[in-house]
Amino acid sequence: MAVHIINFNQSPNACAQINGSMTYPEIRGIVRFYQTRSGVLVAVEVTGLPCDDGPCGANVFGFHIHEGAVCAGNATDPFADTGGHYNPRNCLHPDHAGDLPPLFGNQGFAFMTVFTNRFFVDEIVGKTVVIHRHRDDFTTQPSGDSGPKIACGQIYKNITSCCR
Known part of the structure; x- marks a missing residue:
């Protein structure tokens, strides 16, 4: 199997600009999607995440397409129109195509990259990425009991709409 190197100086194939809800307006970020022959590299960078106090504060957030x-x-769910996790093959959680690893907050900042072959970039353009207030337990159906949606971004193919 050949290794496919991603050049982060190249433009992503799609991206999403993340914005927090009215309760979490300080959340801002960007998600970049790079298509390769073997799958998609997802790169996430977020600031303004809430910080739990104490040495054992959770600061882990569910992250899904x-x-x-x-x-x-x-008023109850500011991102209700995002619907459920992207799940074109009707798999159980955490095997939805849109199930991604959690974001680990570090004093409000999170950076994560993950490589997945669960979807192609063209399949997810026009969908949304969502950050949840709590960590995903990877068990509870259908969404991992990850709590309220606190930030969201629409995935665009036209990268000038949200990132460069």
């Missing part, structure tokens, strides 16, 4: 196309909702 959702099936909905817009970061909108209602």
Whole structure:
């Protein structure tokens, strides 16, 4: 199997600009998606995440691709229109195509890269990425009991819409 090197100086194939809900307006970030022959490299950088106090503060956040196309909702769930996790093969959680590793907050900042072959970039364009307030337990159906949605971004193929 050949190794496919990603050049981070190249433009991503798609991206999403993350914005926090009205309760978490300080959350900002970007998610970049790089298509390779073997899968997709996802690179996430987020600031303004809430910080739990104490030496054992959780500071771990669920992170998923959702099936909905817009970061909108209602008073109870500001991102209700994102729907459920992206799951085109009807798998159980955590085997949805949109299930990604959690974000580990470090004084409000998180950076994560992951390589996945669960989807192609073209499949997720127009969908959303969501950050949840709590960590994903990777067990509870259908979404890992990761709590309320605190930030969201729409995935764009036109990278000038959100990132360079």
